[in-house]
Amino acid sequence: MASDQQARAQASAITPGRLSPGAEPAPTDRVLALFGGHRLSPGQRRIAQYITDHLTEAAFLSITDLAERVGVSQPSVTRFAASVGFSGYPALREALQPIALSSVAGPPETGGESRRNELQAAVDAEIxxxxxxxxxxxxxxxxxxxxxxxxxxxxxxxxxxxxxxxxxxxxxxxxxxxxxxxxxxxxxxxxxxxxxxxxxxxxxxxxxxxxxxxxxxxxxxxxxxxxxxxxxxxxxxxxxxxxxxxxxxxxxxxxxxxxxxxxxxxxxxxxxxxxxxxxxxxxxxxxxxxxxxxxxxxxxxxxxxxx
CATH class of the missing domain: 3.40.50.10490 (Glucose-6-phosphate isomerase like protein; domain 1)
Structure with missing residues (x-):
């Protein structure tokens, strides 16, 4: 399993071809890169999708609140954090918070743009x-x-x-x-x-x-x-x-x-x-x-x- 430091570093990576040279990755892309490269179950993907779609809120939720919002158990959230390379949910939340804050400070992504990223990124991956x-x-x-x-x-x-x-x-x-x-x-x-x-x-x-x-x-x-x-x-x-x-x-x-x-x-x-x-x-x-x-x-x- 990757260390918390290694997993946090993945958040600054981005799938090749998604950005023009010198462009700063969008917060959504940084979160997707953080979760990418890991084999996740359908239930774990629901957690990943909720965090991606509600980043500014989800990055500051307790494990109890996040589990309730997604509709999963607290142990499921803990296993998800481990699956993406963290020692536990607190370490994952620590990695997500600066990304969430950068999304608030920078130009906001529209809901349509977020949905485009989610669905078109899946098509891009299949291509x-x-x-x-x-x-x-x-x-x-x-x-x-x-x-x-x-x-x-x-x-x-x-x-x-x-x-x-x-x-x-x-x-x-x-x-x-x-x-x-x-x-x-x-x-x-x-x-x-x-x-x-x-x-x-x-x-x-x-x-x-x-x-x-x-x-x-x-x-x-x-x-x-x-x-x-x-x-x-x-x-x-x-x-x-x-x-x-x-x-x-x-x-x-x-x-x-x-x-x-x-x-x-x-x-x-x-x-x-x-x-x-x-x-x-x-x-x-x-x-x-x-x-x-x-x-x-x-x-x-x-x-x-x-x-």
């Missing part, structure tokens, strides 16, 4: 995440290779638990248009084990696993079960290191957007679409035949409003 992914895909060999392997695995199993369910279901829905047998695992425990073992017994060779923060123990257990049964695991996640990566045969990473209460996954969505493209290109004849069959079925059964 940076996509730029990071763009640079990573400058060499597409790994994605193309994984796409070929997943295309050859019949059945192909897609694993995503808790917050990762939406990404797994998106990938599986699209993959079924171009792959003959796609199975999903969106529940942990014995249900996951049963599906994984059946997939291996049916001839499958690969599992594609999604693991977004907060990373679940159930995901790690399912990946271990998959590998123990003889399946290989391709992992899409946000971190290049850790126990999940250790259990994967190959890993593709992209950063999450973490500026709002809940994470956003723009880069992971694009990465998933790129992997689907690689699967489609791995067997173009099968892809074309399956897409044509699907379009005929969609037209025959009137699946879509715009047909």
């Amino acid at each position: 940076e995440n996509l730029e990071h992914l763009r640079r990573a895909l400058a060499d597409p060999d790994q994605v193309l290779t994984i796409g070929r392997e997943l295309a050859r695995s019949v059945p192909l199993t897609v694993l995503g638990l808790r917050i990762s369910v939406s990404l797994a279901e998106y990938f599986a829905y699209a993959a079924r248009r171009i792959h003959p047998d796609v199975r999903t695992v969106t529940r942990g425990g014995s249900v996951a084990y049963d599906t994984l073992l059946q997939s291996r017994a049916a001839g499958g060779s690969w599992v594609l696993a999604f693991a977004m923060p907060r990373h679940a123990h159930e995901t790690l257990a399912a990946m271990r079960t998959a590998r123990g049964s003889g399946l290989k695991v391709a992992l899409i996640t946000d971190l290049p290191l850790g126990p999940l990566v250790d259990e994967a045969d190959v890993t593709l990473t992209a950063p999450t957007g973490s500026r709002l209460v809940f994470d956003s996954y723009a880069a992971h969505g694009v990465l998933s679409a790129a992997l689907l493209q690689a699967m489609a290109d791995a067997d173009p004849q099968r892809t074309q035949a399956r897409l044509e069959d699907y379009e005929q079925a969609a037209e025959q059964h009137n699946f879509f409003l715009d047909d």
Whole structure:
């Protein structure tokens, strides 16, 4: 954990690209920089957002009053302070107070400007995440290779638990248009084990696993079960290191957007679409035949409003 002095120093930092050269960071930016770089739970992000939106008031509140305003417990505020690098709430408040006083002394930020900072900063962060992914895909060999392997695995199993369910279901829905047998695992425990073992017994060779923060123990257990049964695991996640990566045969990473209460996954969505493209290109004849069959079925059964 960073010391209180180190954490206070972070308040003078600012995300690159947010300021013109020589410009003084706005108080809101200084607070956002103070909280940045830390993995916060949704509840902790509520505290961070309240402090950012009500800085001149929040910086002088007692822990009891702040907890009551946000609607959390006092221990939650204490854990939040520790999560952003302080020894406790008093040290965090000490770091916030000069920032709050500078906002009173300087030109006031309008409510609209504060809201613009909050929401547009989240979009800006996702744009940076996509730029990071763009640079990573400058060499597409790994994605193309994984796409070929997943295309050859019949059945192909897609694993995503808790917050990762939406990404797994998106990938599986699209993959079924171009792959003959796609199975999903969106529940942990014995249900996951049963599906994984059946997939291996049916001839499958690969599992594609999604693991977004907060990373679940159930995901790690399912990946271990998959590998123990003889399946290989391709992992899409946000971190290049850790126990999940250790259990994967190959890993593709992209950063999450973490500026709002809940994470956003723009880069992971694009990465998933790129992997689907690689699967489609791995067997173009099968892809074309399956897409044509699907379009005929969609037209025959009137699946879509715009047909």
